[in-house]
Amino acid sequence: MYLTENGTLTAVVGNTRSMRECFELRDADAGGRIGELTVPRAETTVETPALLPVINPNLDTISPRRLAEEFGAEILITNSYIIHGTEDVREQALEEGLHELLDFPGAIMTDSGSFQLSEYGDIDVTTEEILEFQHEIGSDIGTPVDIPTPPDVSRERAEDELATTQERLEVAEDVDTGDMLVSAPVQGSTYPDLREEAGSHADATDLDVFPVGAVVPLMNDYRYDDMVDAVAAAKRGLGADAPVHLFGAGHPMMFALGVAMGCDLFDSAAYALYARDDRYLTVRGTRQLAELDYLPCSCPVCTEHSPDDLRALPDRDREEELAAHNLHVTFEEIRRIKQAIRAGNLLELVEQRARAHPAMLDGYRALLDHAAQLEQSDPVSKGSFFYTSHESARRPEVRRHHERVTRLETPDSLFLTEGEPARGDEYDESWRVEPPFGPFPRALSKSYPFTAELPERTDRAALEAAVEGVVRLVEANPETEVTLGHWGWPDGVLEAVPERVEVVDLMGDGD
Numbered sequence: 389m390y391l392t393e394n395g396t397l398t399a400v401v402g403n404t405r406s407m408r409e410c411f412e413l414r415d416a417d418a419g420g421r422i423g424e425l426t427v428p429r430a431e432t433t434v435e436t437p438a439l440l441p442v443i444n445p446n447l448d449t450i451s452p453r454r455l456a457e458e459f460g461a462e463i464l465i466t467n468s469y470i471i472h473g474t475e476d477v478r479e480q481a482l483e484e485g486l487h488e489l490l491d492f493p494g495a496i497m498t499d500s501g502s503f504q505l506s507e508y509g510d511i512d513v514t515t516e517e518i519l520e521f522q523h524e525i526g527s528d529i530g531t532p533v534d535i536p537t538p539p540d541v542s543r544e545r546a547e548d549e550l551a552t553t554q555e556r557l558e559v560a561e562d563v564d565t566g567d568m569l570v571s572a573p574v575q576g577s578t579y580p581d582l583r584e585e586a587g588s589h590a591d592a593t594d595l596d597v598f599p600v601g602a603v604v605p606l607m608n609d610y611r612y613d614d615m616v617d618a619v620a621a622a623k624r625g626l627g628a629d630a631p632v633h634l635f636g637a638g639h640p641m642m643f644a645l646g647v648a649m650g651c652d653l654f655d656s657a658a659y660a661l662y663a664r665d666d667r668y669l670t671v672r673g674t675r676q677l678a679e680l681d682y683l684p685c686s687c688p689v690c691t692e693h694s695p696d697d698l699r700a701l702p703d704r705d706r707e708e709e710l711a712a713h714n715l716h717v718t719f720e721e722i723r724r725i726k727q728a729i730r731a732g733n734l735l736e737l738v739e740q741r742a743r744a745h746p747a748m749l750d751g752y753r754a755l756l757d758h759a760a761q762l763e764q765s766d767p768v769s770k771g772s773f774f775y776t777s778h779e780s781a782r783r784p785e786v787r788r789h790h791e792r793v794t795r796l797e798t799p800d801s802l803f804l805t806e807g808e809p810a811r812g813d814e815y816d817e818s819w820r821v822e823p824p825f826g827p828f829p830r831a832l833s834k835s836y837p838f839t840a841e842l843p844e845r846t847d848r849a850a851l852e853a854a855v856e857g858v859v860r861l862v863e864a865n866p867e868t869e870v871t872l873g874h875w876g877w878p879d880g881v882l883e884a885v886p887e888r889v890e891v892v893d894l895m896g897d898g899d
């Protein structure tokens with residue numbers, strides 16, 4: 389616990405603080421979670437991770453009613469600034485309310501015009517006006533006008549704009565918005581310390597939903613590693629119980645990565661924008677319809693059409709069919725991610741997605757830089773750990789064992805070896821060494837994570853991680869005499885083993 393500047397007592401770790409009323413966590417895997425976002429004004433609960441299709445009130449490719457009924461959308465997002473600025477739509481929204489106007493039975497979130505601000509440099513509403521307007525038209529989750537600071541700006545600009553965003557959040561707290569939830573965007577450009585501070589500040593307000601803002605330019609430039617760092621920093625400030633929205637992230641290829649980071653809400657304009665451009669979304673990237681000889685998908689659109697059929701459709705119909713396919717793929721991936729969280733294999737899914745593009749691999753590697761942070765929410769026990777790439781050696785489960793191994797009780801003399809002990813009798817005990825985890829008492833062999841599935845042909849990263857486990861054990865137990873028996877591990881890997889450990893290569897062990 390520590391005292392914040394204004395003297396309130398705050399827990400350092402989010403989960404010891406009282407839970408936010410509107411958000412409840414049900415299940416976790418790595419940084420990912422299944423949660424329930426209660427949206428009082430819509431009298432509904434949205435299961436997260438959730439996708440919010442973006443609806444342009446002036447042109448809908450797929451009607452909101454169809455989004456709910458055919459695709460199971462529980463929540464969508466539309467832009468209150470566009471509604472506010474389009475006279476006939478504004479009048480209708482004020483008269484009938486947003487739910488009637490859009491004909492959508494679920495929850496409706498509204499954006500404020502911040503995106504327009506970042507694109508055109510100027511908008512003509514204040515936070516107070518736009519929040520009141522969102523409340524008046526019946527929005528369920530409103531958004532203040534924050535300043536979306538782009539990546540790589542000067543520190544001075546990032547700080548100044550963050551200060552303005554923070555003032556707007558304080559204004560937003562004072563606007564009477566009834567039981568409309570209000571989001572508190574987290575900015576800070578590409579400065580992790582500013583993102584973290586912005587997260588803490590937003591978390592200390594009484595606002596409800598936390599978009600990590602201005603990451604779209606990073607995603608457009610395939611800077612998934614920088615995106616991960618920005619989100620990780622925001623999450624450190626926000627604490628575990630805050631529902632986090634990765635604003636503008638609509639490509640299904642990166643949902644698993646975003647969820648593993650701890651994001652709960654995603655919005656997609658991509659499904660419609662890409663369709664307009666004859667682009668076909670897949671979880672492994674985007675394809676041009678013109679280049680497809682086959683449709684690698686089983687959704688209704690792709691089972692009823694060949695690529696030639698789609699290409700032959702009139703523009704408007706083709707756009708609608710492509711948008712429908714794009715949405716099917718998008719919602720399918722969200723369901724797959726939720727199932728992966730349930731089954732405890734979200735990181736295996738992230739590893740698969742990381743193989744779709746080298747930039748995604750950078751994103752996954754950046755995610756593993758934050759293994760200690762992910763470890764805080766990762767369950768102690770879950771389904772079998774699958775070692776499917778050398779990056780697996782850096783997963784939070786491995787890191788956790790390396791912490792835990794320092795607390796295990798050791799005898800006076802200890803033999804560590806892969807597989808069965810070849811010469812265990814001379815020692816008080818013989819423990820197993822299993823790459824990538826390292827040493828553990830044989831009695832734990834059937835416990836998680838040592839039930840892991842590993843390839844027979846191990847790799848250097850796994851061996852190095854195992855040695856790291858040996859080092860941690862030896863350093864924590866200076867009184868214990870340790871012998872390490874291994875099967876032909878390369879010298880380079882063994883270099884890290886402390887000198888006082890006797891190392892025996894069992895392949896050449898004739899005695």
Ligand SMILES: [Zn+2]
Pocket residue numbers: 685686687688689690691713714716717
């Ligand atoms: Zn399809």
